[in-house]
Amino acid sequence: VTIDIERELRLAMTAITAAASDSALSAEAVRYRVRQRHRRRLVMRSAMACGVVATVFSVAATGHEDADDTSIKPMTVPAGDRVELTPKQPWLPLSPLDKPHSSTTFGVAGRFTITVWTSMFVYAGNVVQQRCVSVAGTDPVADAGTTNCDQFKGKERQTTTRATLDDPVLGPLDLWLWSGLSTDVAYVEFQDGDSSSWEQPIDGVVAFVTKDRQGRTAGVSYDRDGNEIDRVSPLAPPPGGPFQPSVNPKWEHLSQADREALPEIASDALTDCLSRYNSPDDAEWEGCLPRVQAAVNEWLAARA
Amino acid sequence: MPTSDDVEMAPPRAAVARPAVDFDQFFTAVGPSMLRLAVLMVGSREVAEDIVQESFVRVYERWDHVVNPGGYMRVVVINRCRSWHRFRGRAHRRRMLGDLSTSHDDRTIELADLLARLPHRRRAMVVLRFFEQLSTREIATAMNVSEGTVKSTIHRALAQLRQELT
Numbered sequence: 001v002t003i004d005i006e007r008e009l010r011l012a013m014t015a016i017t018a019a020a021s022d023s024a025l026s027a028e029a030v031r032y033r034v035r036q037r038h039r040r041r042l043v044m045r046s047a048m049a050c051g052v053v054a055t056v057f058s059v060a061a062t063g064h065e066d067a068d069d070t071s072i073k074p075m076t077v078p079a080g081d082r083v084e085l086t087p088k089q090p091w092l093p094l095s096p097l098d099k100p101h102s103s104t105t106f107g108v109a110g111r112f113t114i115t116v117w118t119s120m121f122v123y124a125g126n127v128v129q130q131r132c133v134s135v136a137g138t139d140p141v142a143d144a145g146t147t148n149c150d151q152f153k154g155k156e157r158q159t160t161t162r163a164t165l166d167d168p169v170l171g172p173l174d175l176w177l178w179s180g181l182s183t184d185v186a187y188v189e190f191q192d193g194d195s196s197s198w199e200q201p202i203d204g205v206v207a208f209v210t211k212d213r214q215g216r217t218a219g220v221s222y223d224r225d226g227n228e229i230d231r232v233s234p235l236a237p238p239p240g241g242p243f244q245p246s247v248n249p250k251w252e253h254l255s256q257a258d259r260e261a262l263p264e265i266a267s268d269a270l271t272d273c274l275s276r277y278n279s280p281d282d283a284e285w286e287g288c289l290p291r292v293q294a295a296v297n298e299w300l301a302a303r304a
Numbered sequence: 305m306p307t308s309d310d311v312e313m314a315p316p317r318a319a320v321a322r323p324a325v326d327f328d329q330f331f332t333a334v335g336p337s338m339l340r341l342a343v344l345m346v347g348s349r350e351v352a353e354d355i356v357q358e359s360f361v362r363v364y365e366r367w368d369h370v371v372n373p374g375g376y377m378r379v380v381v382i383n384r385c386r387s388w389h390r391f392r393g394r395a396h397r398r399r400m401l402g403d404l405s406t407s408h409d410d411r412t413i414e415l416a417d418l419l420a421r422l423p424h425r426r427r428a429m430v431v432l433r434f435f436e437q438l439s440t441r442e443i444a445t446a447m448n449v450s451e452g453t454v455k456s457t458i459h460r461a462l463a464q465l466r467q468e469l470t
Binding site for chain 1: 327328331332335339340343344347353356357358360361364365386387390409411412415416419422423424425426430431434435457460462463464465466467468469470
């Protein structure tokens with residue numbers, strides 16, 4: 001039996017909306033709501049202003065440290081010189097991710113530009129965070145041309161990457177990059193031949209320019225108290241192994257059509273989550289994971 | 305900080321001139337069609353009225369900055385319907401089908417049920433295409449996606465509806 005689905009849809013939609021023409025909507029009611037909202041905003045802003053003033057006085061009175069600085073800082077003194085990643089204005093090459101995502105761009109030693117894209121995908125009813133790291137040479141140095149998309153959640157997937165570019169002044173430069181670090185990591189010490197340095201990660205990534213060409217490099221990640229978390233070197237590859245997906249039991253009973261629709265549910269929830277954060281960092285993204293998973297679970301439960 | 309509405313489609317700003325339309329005229333012109341759109345998206349007249357009213361509030365607040373109030377209003381309505389579905393949609397869908405059963409034939413009720421089961425994006429595109437009669441390009445602009453995505457999403461939605469009707 002052939003169904004003219006478009007015609008049937010038009011007829012059904014016309015029938016469903018037939019009774020909606022005599023509405024109680026009025027432009028005056030809209031203006032009334034706007035006035036109410038403005039009043040509420042005024043009250044809230046006044047309350048917030050009072051709160052800000054009270055906080056300023058309280059911080060000044062107690063001589064408290066910078067209250068906005070919530071990043072994890074090491075309590076111990078790491079070995080070697082500190083190297084800093086330089087946050088840059090978003091320079092956004094074409095994203096390798098065809099879905100909602102956030103991105104952060106930072107520079108290393110004024111020569112390399114690193115962009116981190118963070119997103120999620122749904123695998124068999126489970127939400128998994130996905131991250132891509134792109135390494136490029138800073139203009140006008142030639143593009144180092146490496147993009148690496150890894151799938152990981154927490155510490156399940158860590159990778160190291162090497163990239164080389166030919167600097168016309170300094171000659172060949174090598175970059176050593178460790179991605180997929182967990183949010184517990186406060187800093188990473190990098191052993192480069194006979195010298196060492198340390199760095200604080202951005203978006204789970206640390207990167208060092210290395211001079212050692214004999215593979216005598218090693219990285220050790222530490223928490224803020226100086227406890228070792230992970231260690232990588234040519235002899236000890238990143239921990240975690242390959243991505244190990246699990247299957248949500250509720251997903252197994254879905255129809256094919258529902259399975260195809262599921263990514264859209266996750267994508268919408270992710271868009272919502274992204275729109276709440278101007279500059280997502282790891283902690284906020286980790287907050288998005290359960291939100292998106294909850295939306296997916298609710299949708300799966302409705303079809304159980 | 306942007307809201308989800310901003311992300312979906314930010315209103316075109318300032319300098320571009322738009323036809324001098326009074327808000328009351330705009331309200332009268334688009335109100336009924338927006339209500340029908342919302343009814344199809346959420347399945348409840350009562351909820352649809354609230355969503356449309358709130359959407360008008362948003363447009364009114366940005367009236368001086370929006371170049372295309374009709375297009376912007378449509379996007380706001382669709383986004384609010386999506387938010388509503390996310391938090392309260394399931395329970396209301398059952399009630400809606402109860403309301404429909406007294407006034408419509410079985411086929412309409414079946415289609416309304418299937419339409420309500422579609423994920424937000426598919427449902428929105430189907431309604432915009434076959435009820436609002438928008439072109440693929442207009443839908444792509446309204447939903448901030450590519451025309452290819454619109455075509456494939458509508459194709460999948462129709463296939464899903466066709467399969468479940470047989």
